[in-house]
Amino acid sequence: MQPRIPEKDKRPNVCYAITDDGLELPVIDVTNPVFQISLNADELDAQLHQFIRDAQGPEKVPPFLRGLLFAFMRRQSVLMRGLMGSDGTFLSGMNTYMIKLGADNLNKSYFSAIDRTIAGSPAGLFMRLRLQDIAHLLSEALIPILDLRPSAALHLLNIGGGSAIDSLNALIVIYKRRADLIDGRPIFIHVMDLNTVGPNFGARALASLQSKSGPLQGADIGFEHIPYNWSHSTALRDFLKSLPRQSIIAASSEGALFEYGSDDEITGNLQALFEAAPADTVVAGSVTRGDELGLQLNGHGLGSRAALQMRGLEAFTALANRAGWQIAKSVDRPLSHDVLMKNR
Numbered sequence: 001m002q003p004r005i006p007e008k009d010k011r012p013n014v015c016y017a018i019t020d021d022g023l024e025l026p027v028i029d030v031t032n033p034v035f036q037i038s039l040n041a042d043e044l045d046a047q048l049h050q051f052i053r054d055a056q057g058p059e060k061v062p063p064f065l066r067g068l069l070f071a072f073m074r075r076q077s078v079l080m081r082g083l084m085g086s087d088g089t090f091l092s093g094m095n096t097y098m099i100k101l102g103a104d105n106l107n108k109s110y111f112s113a114i115d116r117t118i119a120g121s122p123a124g125l126f127m128r129l130r131l132q133d134i135a136h137l138l139s140e141a142l143i144p145i146l147d148l149r150p151s152a153a154l155h156l157l158n159i160g161g162g163s164a165i166d167s168l169n170a171l172i173v174i175y176k177r178r179a180d181l182i183d184g185r186p187i188f189i190h191v192m193d194l195n196t197v198g199p200n201f202g203a204r205a206l207a208s209l210q211s212k213s214g215p216l217q218g219a220d221i222g223f224e225h226i227p228y229n230w231s232h233s234t235a236l237r238d239f240l241k242s243l244p245r246q247s248i249i250a251a252s253s254e255g256a257l258f259e260y261g262s263d264d265e266i267t268g269n270l271q272a273l274f275e276a277a278p279a280d281t282v283v284a285g286s287v288t289r290g291d292e293l294g295l296q297l298n299g300h301g302l303g304s305r306a307a308l309q310m311r312g313l314e315a316f317t318a319l320a321n322r323a324g325w326q327i328a329k330s331v332d333r334p335l336s337h338d339v340l341m342k343n344r
Contacts, residue, residue, distance in 0.1 A: 001204070005110050015214050017204040019094065020197050026105045027205040028097075029215055030132045030169045031176055034105065037128055048334045051122035077114035093162020093198030096255055099124045100131055100165070126335045127255070133331045133338035134254040134284050135169035141282040141328070141340055143174060145248055146181040153186040154248045159230060159269060160256025161191045162198030163205060164223075166284075167252060172215045187221045192228035192236065199225035230257050233268035240276035249277045253285040259308055259336070263319055270323035274343065283325065283341040287316045289334075313337040 004022025014034055015027040028035050039047070082095030098106070103120030111119075118124060138156075146154065156171075158164040167189050175182045189206070191199040203223045209216040228235060243249070251273055258266060273283060290312025311319075316337070317327050325341040 005107060007107050008109060011105075013213075015205070015208040015211070017201060017208045019201050023107060023110055025098070025107060025201075026101060027208050028100060028131070028165055028169065029172055029209075030135050031172055031215070035102070035128070037125065037132055039129075044334070047122040047125055051126070051334065077112050077118065078110070079115045079118045083118070093193070093195060094201060096127065097163050097165060097198070097201070100128050102128060123335070126333060129333055130286050130336055130338055131166055131169065131254060133333065134166040134252055134286065135173055137284045137329060137331070137338065137340040138166070138170035138250055138252055138282070139173035139177070141284070141342070142170065142248070142250055143178055143181065145280050145282075146174070146185070147178075149246075149248055150181075150185075152246050152248045153188065153244060154250070155243055156187070156189045157236075157249065157251040158189065158191045158193075159228070159236075159251060159253040160260070161193055161202075161252070161254075162195070162256075163202035164189050164191045164199070165202065165205070166254040168202070168206060168209060168216075170250075170252075171219070171221065172209070175216060175219060182216075182219050185220065187219065189221065189223045190239070191223070191225045192230075192239075193225065194227055194229055196225065199223075230261055230265050230269055233265070233272045236269055237272035237276045240272065245278075247278065249273075249281045251277075251281065251283045253283075255286055258285040258311075258316065258339075259288045261309070266316075266319050267323045270320060270325055270341075274324035279343050281343060282328075285339060285341075287311060287313055287337045287339055289313075289336060290315065313339070 001018050003018050003024035005024060007016055007024040010016060011034055013032060016024050017027050018024050030036055079095060079099060082092060099119050101119060102124065103116040106116055106119055156167040158167045171182065191202060193199055206221060206223050208214060210219060210221065211217065226239065257269060273281060288308045288310055290310045313330060320327060320341055324344050326344045327339050328342040329340040331338040
């Protein structure tokens with residue numbers, strides 16, 4: 001597939017893939033300094049305070065002028081159109097992915113200065129941190145399991161996963177730390193999502209990562225998209241039962257089910273995983289904060305009011321426990337709790 005809008009300024013040691021509409025984008029690799037985020041406590045606190053100022057700024061503008069401002073930004077910005085289009089629903093997988101690229105990695109032939117401001121904002125940084133957290137939580141949990149079961153196939157389930165970039169990055173982290181755990185092992189990524197655009201990009205991203213000099217070069221990794229509505233968890237249960245009994249299974253949902261799903265949808269999916277997956281299965285995902293910071297995330301300052309559930313860690317822990325899971329580790333970020341769950 002040839003790009004309709006190629007990246008003219010490709011960075012060395014960065015892989016690229018093409019979206020369904022022909023836009024060439026970098027493939028995020030959280031181990032690559034181009035994408036890697038390393039902030040100390042003071043730097044993170046400064047970003048948080050900047051986020052609060054950014055969120056409060058538009059609220060001080062009179063409603064009429066604010067409407068004109070957002071209308072102008074929508075005309076000029078791909079990302080703003082995506083954010084404003086998520087009102088009452090979801091921010092699409094590809095719009096989320098493009099924000100996670102960061103300002104310096106956006107295709108200059110396609111994105112505007114407003115897009116780069118959005119991608120470079122503290123809110124964008126927090127999305128990138130969330131991805132990095134989930135990739136590391138998954139990899140750290142999987143390494144000892146893979147070590148104990150050297151011949152077992154690995155199945156990564158990504159619920160509401162879009163491009164499954166968190167699953168891909170978990171594999172990159174494992175491969176760089178312990179290539180012997182990946183070499184020769186059958187690995188499968190199953191993207192369980194109603195949308196096709198994100199998974200299509202994810203499949204091309206994987207092919208790029210597996211190419212010569214890519215960070216997953218030579219790895220035996222399959223990629224499939226499974227149309228899935230997380231309201232109907234019986235389909236997840238049936239799929240899990242279809243996998244070979246000796247499989248290693250890890251599930252993730254970064255910026256998806258645990259942030260947007262209802263209590264019943266979350267417990268339904270977690271119960272399906274608890275009952276139909278092996279006892280050493282691990283689950284990672286992000287939970288929207290339920291405090292004032294979480295409320296500010298729900299669109300203030302960026303023109304979007306997506307249907308996030310401001311659940312918080314305590315309420316989510318109760319749901320997880322009810323479904324048979326315990327929180328093994330939690331990374332508290334300004335706008336989310338990034339969690340790893342293990343079978344109780």
